[in-house]
Amino acid sequence: MSDDPHMGDPRPDVDPRVTSPTREGLAGTAPVSLYVRTRDQITIAPDFKPPEAQPAWRRDFPIDWPQDQYVERRDFMKFLVLTSFAFTTGQFWIAAQQWWQRRGEVPGERRIAAVGDLAVGGTVVFDYPGEHDPCVLVRMSADEYVAYSQKCTHLSCAVIPQPEEGVLHCPCHEGYFDLRSGRPIAGPPNRPLPRIHLDVRDGAIYATGVEWRTT
Amino acid sequence: MTRPRPFSRDQRVIIIYGMLAFAVIIVVLQLWLLTATMNAYLGADTAVVWPAAAASLFCLLLNVGLLRYLARLDRSAG
Numbered sequence: 314m315s316d317d318p319h320m321g322d323p324r325p326d327v328d329p330r331v332t333s334p335t336r337e338g339l340a341g342t343a344p345v346s347l348y349v350r351t352r353d354q355i356t357i358a359p360d361f362k363p364p365e366a367q368p369a370w371r372r373d374f375p376i377d378w379p380q381d382q383y384v385e386r387r388d389f390m391k392f393l394v395l396t397s398f399a400f401t402t403g404q405f406w407i408a409a410q411q412w413w414q415r416r417g418e419v420p421g422e423r424r425i426a427a428v429g430d431l432a433v434g435g436t437v438v439f440d441y442p443g444e445h446d447p448c449v450l451v452r453m454s455a456d457e458y459v460a461y462s463q464k465c466t467h468l469s470c471a472v473i474p475q476p477e478e479g480v481l482h483c484p485c486h487e488g489y490f491d492l493r494s495g496r497p498i499a500g501p502p503n504r505p506l507p508r509i510h511l512d513v514r515d516g517a518i519y520a521t522g523v524e525w526r527t528t
Numbered sequence: 529m530t531r532p533r534p535f536s537r538d539q540r541v542i543i544i545y546g547m548l549a550f551a552v553i554i555v556v557l558q559l560w561l562l563t564a565t566m567n568a569y570l571g572a573d574t575a576v577v578w579p580a581a582a583a584s585l586f587c588l589l590l591n592v593g594l595l596r597y598l599a600r601l602d603r604s605a606g
Contacts, residue, residue: 383537386544390598393551397591400558404584407569411577504571525572 425450425460425511425518434476438463441509441520448509449474449481450518451492458518460509461495467502481506495526504528534604543601547594554587561587 358367359376375381420442431437437450447463451474461481463471470485474492481490488500495506510522535543565580 379537379541383541383544386541386548387598387602390544390548390551391595393548393555394588394591394595397551397555397558397588400555400562401581401584401588403562404558404565404581407565408577408581411569411574415574507572527571527573 420520420523422512423520425520428513428516428518431518436474436476439520442523447471448520450509450511451476453493456513458511458513459492459495460511460520461490461506462509462523464506465502466497466504466506467500472506535601540601544598547598551591551594554591558584558587 358364358371360367364372373384375384423439423441425439425441426437431450431452433452433454435452439448439450440446441448448460449463449472450458450460452458453476461472465472465483465485465488467483467486467488470483472481472483472488472490474481476492479492480498481492481495483489483500483502486501488502489498490496490502490506491498495508497503497505505526505528507526508524509520510524512519512521561580561584565576568574568576
């Protein structure tokens with residue numbers, strides 16, 4: 314059995330007492346004994362062949378603990394980068410959604426009802442701007458109308474106008490919105506309902522736009 | 529000119545621990561960024577969407593940089 318602590322290390326021997334370029338450490342000052350290979354740093358495969366001659370699966374599933382620890386941490390690092398990529402993809406998915414929505418932002422004008430069809434305190438449900446965007450129009454007085462998206466800003470249940478009480482009520486979780494402003498006044502919703510801009514002309518009421526609000 | 533001595537396995541494990549510490553912080557930051565952006569976006573506040581996406585991309589680039597260094601570390605080990 315050889316007494317050589319380097320055990321076949323091809324690197325040249327260096328004198329630990331002398332500071333020289335061959336004493337390479339993290340900062341150039343580490344003692345040379347740091348580089349003496351210990352037995353637990355050496356992986357010996359069952360077939361006694363060198364590591365570079367081993368199949369890939371044996372390098373990925375090492376048989377000794379130090380190498381296993383190294384491979385595990387290395388693969389965890391790779392997994393974290395993959396997770397990071399997934400989060401970035403999610404961010405850009407949101408951005409793409411926003412861009413797509415902005416692209417088709419001008420919804421155009423849609424006739425909702427004739428003025429004469431709606432009594433004071435009466436309501437009409439309509440879709441605007443898309444075919445699956447339910448909204449509700451309420452006639453507050455002879456010449457005052459309000460319209461909001463009918464989706465509750467909590468969990469998208471349909472809100473029900475109650476003009477006599479001046480509120481819109483969400484029956485799912487007992488949310489209430491002020492009928493005049495569309496702002497939440499009770500229950501879990503904390504954002505106002507999107508307001509539908511209206512135009513009354515030629516005896517008819519038209520939806521002309523949507524105002525998304527955060528406060 | 530002598531060739532730099534490759535890191536020993538113990539040293540490489542320590543380096544990877546250091547990289548993991550950075551990567552975990554970056555990924556947690558990205559998770560927070562994603563949830564905050566989603567919350568703002570669903571609340572119709574779209575002003576933060578693109579800056580947040582850029583910040584997340586920057587975080588990803590940092591992580592990819594760490595990964596490249598890891599690959600180099602692996603190669604240097606032979």
